Amino acid sequence: MAAVDLSTHPGHLARRLQQAHYLLWNTMVSEEITSPQFAVLNALVAEPGLDQRTVGERVGLDRSTIAEVISRLGRRALLDKVRDPQDGRRFLLRLTDDGLRVHRKLTVRTARMNQVFLAPLSAEEQTVFFDLIQRVSDAAEGLRNPAEPLGAQHQGLPGGAR
Amino acid sequence: MAAVDLSTHPGHLARRLQQAHYLLWNTMVSEEITSPQFAVLNALVAEPGLDQRTVGERVGLDRSTIAEVISRLGRRALLDKVRDPQDGRRFLLRLTDDGLRVHRKLTVRTARMNQVFLAPLSAEEQTVFFDLIQRVSDAAEGLRNPAEPLGAQHQGLPGGAR
């Protein structure tokens, strides 16, 4: 009998939190447009003409996922992809009028949804909630890229044992 | 220019938190066994012989997802499925010796991982972190099943306009 209590596991809690959010989004915001899709629309409202990779960076989606999400938004005619004349590898992304309209509509609903979602917490607790989650996420993110190793210890060694 | 700040959106934060956790799990715990899979193993350590649906309920996985997860664990020979003689719809689940071994090993690593994950927070902050996430998740979960409507307002109406 060595089972652990999952409610003390942040990963399990994070998963449940996301599921709870998914549920609320689906009922209160949209069944067509997902939360990550909205994030992409939002990024392109803020900075029209971004390329795909950069959008992914802004909203926290990796290269594969951002490609799928953008393809779906393109299929729905919410954004346009244009080959960058300056750099033939990139596609420049820009919302269509429909895309702008959808973004505007969902922005309102999302605000309402967030209120309901956070209703169980007081205003101060909400601030703490954001702060704690952000700090944990940022720290874990930071572990990924050593962010210029201070000592630059040569442990990977290029051209080593092949 | 009506873009919103995603860092004030709990859903976006929840997604980032889960991604951060995924990353850490993958590097510190296991590349083979995922966190949901571990949750299932754990549930079966606590209560051997559960059926599939109940396991899903315990760990927060819906009927479709739990089926996939269990099928993967079965393929890896970490659990056995036996038809319930009392109720021919159910399968009773039980860990194999390998399953128990894996659970034991991952329990240790998971504890280490959780420490690293939560390291940016003080002990008191960690407590608050758990509490806040749990309250938000529980509340949203609660919205799904009205939990016996107090007034039993007839608004759905059975046999209405068809």
Place this chain on the structure above:
DNA sequence: CCGAATTAATCAGGGCACTGATTAATTCTT
């Protein structure tokens, strides 16, 4: 007892998320 409602599991289908490999275009280096 028997048909109707319920329930456990599966299937089909869509979407998010990651890794590793590949392709095409650009930039760096010599």
Place this chain on the structure above:
DNA sequence: AAGAATTAATCAGTGCCCTGATTAATTCGG
């Protein structure tokens, strides 16, 4: 200028997550 390294995007493959529909077994009601 030509080859090497880098970079944006795509593809293949795996796994999580949800909904709606279906199938098989059980329970409920008359």
